[in-house]
Amino acid sequence: MFTHSAVLKSAFHPTALLDHPVQSKPDSDRCAEEESLDRWMQLVGSVTYYPRRVQIVHEDEAADRLYKVISGTVCTYKILSDGRRQIGGFYLPGDIFGLECAEGHTLAAETITNVKMLVIRKSVLTALTSRNATLTGHLLLLTARELARVQDRVLLLSCKSAQERVVGFLLEMSKRGASTGNLVELPMSRQDIADYLGLTIETVSRTLWALESCGTIGISRRRRIQFRNRSTLVRLQQ
Amino acid sequence: MFTHSAVLKSAFHPTALLDHPVQSKPDSDRCAEEESLDRWMQLVGSVTYYPRRVQIVHEDEAADRLYKVISGTVCTYKILSDGRRQIGGFYLPGDIFGLECAEGHTLAAETITNVKMLVIRKSVLTALTSRNATLTGHLLLLTARELARVQDRVLLLSCKSAQERVVGFLLEMSKRGASTGNLVELPMSRQDIADYLGLTIETVSRTLWALESCGTIGISRRRRIQFRNRSTLVRLQQ
DNA sequence: CGTAACATTGAGGTCGGTCAACCCGCGTGG
DNA sequence: CCACGCGGGTTGACCGACCTCAATGTTACG
Numbered sequence: 001m002f003t004h005s006a007v008l009k010s011a012f013h014p015t016a017l018l019d020h021p022v023q024s025k026p027d028s029d030r031c032a033e034e035e036s037l038d039r040w041m042q043l044v045g046s047v048t049y050y051p052r053r054v055q056i057v058h059e060d061e062a063a064d065r066l067y068k069v070i071s072g073t074v075c076t077y078k079i080l081s082d083g084r085r086q087i088g089g090f091y092l093p094g095d096i097f098g099l100e101c102a103e104g105h106t107l108a109a110e111t112i113t114n115v116k117m118l119v120i121r122k123s124v125l126t127a128l129t130s131r132n133a134t135l136t137g138h139l140l141l142l143t144a145r146e147l148a149r150v151q152d153r154v155l156l157l158s159c160k161s162a163q164e165r166v167v168g169f170l171l172e173m174s175k176r177g178a179s180t181g182n183l184v185e186l187p188m189s190r191q192d193i194a195d196y197l198g199l200t201i202e203t204v205s206r207t208l209w210a211l212e213s214c215g216t217i218g219i220s221r222r223r224r225i226q227f228r229n230r231s232t233l234v235r236l237q238q
Numbered sequence: 239m240f241t242h243s244a245v246l247k248s249a250f251h252p253t254a255l256l257d258h259p260v261q262s263k264p265d266s267d268r269c270a271e272e273e274s275l276d277r278w279m280q281l282v283g284s285v286t287y288y289p290r291r292v293q294i295v296h297e298d299e300a301a302d303r304l305y306k307v308i309s310g311t312v313c314t315y316k317i318l319s320d321g322r323r324q325i326g327g328f329y330l331p332g333d334i335f336g337l338e339c340a341e342g343h344t345l346a347a348e349t350i351t352n353v354k355m356l357v358i359r360k361s362v363l364t365a366l367t368s369r370n371a372t373l374t375g376h377l378l379l380l381t382a383r384e385l386a387r388v389q390d391r392v393l394l395l396s397c398k399s400a401q402e403r404v405v406g407f408l409l410e411m412s413k414r415g416a417s418t419g420n421l422v423e424l425p426m427s428r429q430d431i432a433d434y435l436g437l438t439i440e441t442v443s444r445t446l447w448a449l450e451s452c453g454t455i456g457i458s459r460r461r462r463i464q465f466r467n468r469s470t471l472v473r474l475q476q
Numbered sequence: 477c478g479t480a481a482c483a484t485t486g487a488g489g490t491c492g493g494t495c496a497a498c499c500c501g502c503g504t505g506g
Numbered sequence: 507c508c509a510c511g512c513g514g515g516t517t518g519a520c521c522g523a524c525c526t527c528a529a530t531g532t533t534a535c536g
Contacts, residue, residue, distance in 0.1 A: 161491075162491075162492065199492080200493060202493075202494085203491090203492055203493075221501095222500095
């Protein structure tokens with residue numbers, strides 16, 4: 001379906017990923033680009049299961065592993081000195097976390113649902129990359145993409161109203177998550193959303209209610225969001 | 239001066255950068271790690287001069303270049319549909335921007351002061367990496383580090399008060415910028431700071447005034463900030 | 477000296493935080 | 507079957523931090 005030249009090229013030429021593809025490209029063809037990393041993770045990584053709401057990575061420990069979510073949802077976070085929690089990101093099936101590499105920047109990670117993951121030690125990956133140049137290229141691509149995503153998040157957070165943040169979050173989830181048509185099943189609690197957007201649960205709740213009452217979305221069973229008017233949402237997001 | 243083992247290793251072993259260095263490491267030894275990239279940029283990149291307040295990269299154009307600031311200050315930004323401007327980051331001498339790689343995520347860039355830069359086309363870099371495996375590794379390291387920095391910024395922005403943001407900004411600048419002792423010369427205007435922190439100029443101004451009036455900082459000639467009590471600042475930042 | 481860009485200061489309004497009460501679904505146990 | 511408790515979510519009243527708008531002050535530079 002998506003036989004974009006740059007994508008195919010990168011499967012053979014690791015550094016081709018520096019080229020900026022001209023056309024937009026949906027997430028669904030990631031597999032092609034990550035094939036090499038994926039294969040290796042499946043070969044040497046270990047499949048691990050975690051129950052819901054357990055801490056996987058502690059804030060202070062060295063980030064010596066790379067994680068790929070197979071099923072379920074994980075979030076990274078940081079606890080500030082006054083007790084507030086800031087969520088750094090949600091990781092859905094197919095997402096990889098642990099790519100950042102700097103001292104004292106390790107975020108904690110915890111499961112939101114039951115989770116199945118592939119875990120690989122970075123030292124193992126290091127050994128692999130010395131014999132497989134393509135792999136470094138793939139890691140670079142993944143990291144650059146994660147960087148772009150976080151930069152977008154900065155824009156979302158820094159000068160946007162509560163409504164814009166919530167709408168932005170919903171649209172992001174519907175793009176990334178297992179959204180069947182116009183229905184999104186949110187795996188995370190209101191508190192998680194609030195900590196992600198830098199708001200309070202009350203504000204998130206009120207904003208969702210406002211969106212529902214003006215017919216833009218529908219809410220059922222608390223976590224199930226239906227998009228009734230996507231164009232309005234896009235407009236509200238700015 | 240900084241002969242950290244991991245640093246030296248990465249000069250010969252591109253993928254060693256996946257290892258998480260145990261000890262903290264100041265920014266000043268970046269040169270060692272980027273040596274390879276630096277050398278190549280100096281060889282095949284072109285030195286370019288820009289006057290202050292000109293746009294270098296437009297929001298819609300493809301990000302096909304990598305920029306390294308030699309002197310002066312650059313910022314990346316995005317203009318929202320309602321006219322608000324959000325600054326993505328400031329880039330000081332030694333900093334590299336243009337590492338992110340995703341479609342529709344290109345930020346605009348403009349000079350804040352007169353700027354001297356090294357510019358290299360990513361396609362040229364791609365050609366180089368195919369013959370120099372180390373380079374990809376260096377790029378990965380740089381990108382991972384930039385990722386960590388932006389993640390930190392998310393934390394700064396999403397749940398902090400105006401005072402915490404301003405203090406965080408000042409401390410960041412004093413760490414990164416050419417700060418001589420306790421004196422920081424800010425190259426950017428109040429408007430730039432406000433757009434960076436998601437505040438208004440008035441709030442920035444008032445916050446700085448409050449910090450000055452309680453003796454924590456001194457302000458002279460608008461842009462010159464003196465740290466009179468750094469420990470108080472660190473405490474205020476949370 | 478004059479001007480324009482930048483910055484500060486002040487008054488008032490608003491959005492979102494805080495605190496508290498309430499609701500709802502669900503499992504447990506009598 | 508209902509009572510109960512519990513966690514998560516919603517709703518309401520109030521308040522304060524920050525924004526808005528406007529006037530004033532300061533600096534840089536011709």
